[in-house]
Amino acid sequence: MSAPVVFTSFYHDESNDDGFQWDFRCDRCSTSYKSPFEQNYFSRGRGALRVLRDLFGDQVRAIDKISNAAESYSNHWGGSSSSTKDKAFARAVEQVKNDFALCAGCGKWVCNRICWNDQVGQCTECSPQVGHQIAQAQAEARGVQIREAAYRQDWASQHDVATPARVTCPTCNANTTGGRFCGTCGSALALAAHCTGCGHQTQVGQPFCGHCGQPQ
Numbered sequence: 001m002s003a004p005v006v007f008t009s010f011y012h013d014e015s016n017d018d019g020f021q022w023d024f025r026c027d028r029c030s031t032s033y034k035s036p037f038e039q040n041y042f043s044r045g046r047g048a049l050r051v052l053r054d055l056f057g058d059q060v061r062a063i064d065k066i067s068n069a070a071e072s073y074s075n076h077w078g079g080s081s082s083s084t085k086d087k088a089f090a091r092a093v094e095q096v097k098n099d100f101a102l103c104a105g106c107g108k109w110v111c112n113r114i115c116w117n118d119q120v121g122q123c124t125e126c127s128p129q130v131g132h133q134i135a136q137a138q139a140e141a142r143g144v145q146i147r148e149a150a151y152r153q154d155w156a157s158q159h160d161v162a163t164p165a166r167v168t169c170p171t172c173n174a175n176t177t178g179g180r181f182c183g184t185c186g187s188a189l190a191l192a193a194h195c196t197g198c199g200h201q202t203q204v205g206q207p208f209c210g211h212c213g214q215p216q
Helices: 041-059 061-077 083-097 130-152
Strands: 010-013 022-025 032-034 100-102 109-111 192-194 201-203
Touching (some): 022 083
Antiparallel strands (some): 010 022, 100 109
């Protein structure tokens, strides 16, 4: 039974009939670190003996004896749950372990390439890279300054803010982008009528004047 991997909780077996290999990923950034491919000589030898047996059949009894012995030995030591694979996994863990480091600040394992601040000796969450901190602060300050500069500009003088805005034309129902007339059909966006009695402005289609009550 192979020992647990201490530096990551996410690893994947990519071994096949030709050999052993595992993919280990950083728990924080998911960067992949693969162990060197290690050939499975027992499996390859067993395959070669099978080819010889298929070619010569019963004509060469020695090949059968060697093949059976090799298969028995390989099944006992070279299977997926064998000590051979466990030892290969242990070697893979030792080979990849150097790509990870244990942070004393938070007690978590992270990869050296992406998540480790070598100048401080801690992970980048406990001690972020200075260059990254400067870039982040500059981006935040730039955003604040852009918003402040935008607020100092006059963006309303070119628009009619006194007339109630409509986002669709009341005549053709097309979407509008502002202004007094529809860009699709040319109709006035603010349809209005005047009371025949008092002269106050009323909405088109309104049956009575809201000011004097006279029918329209």
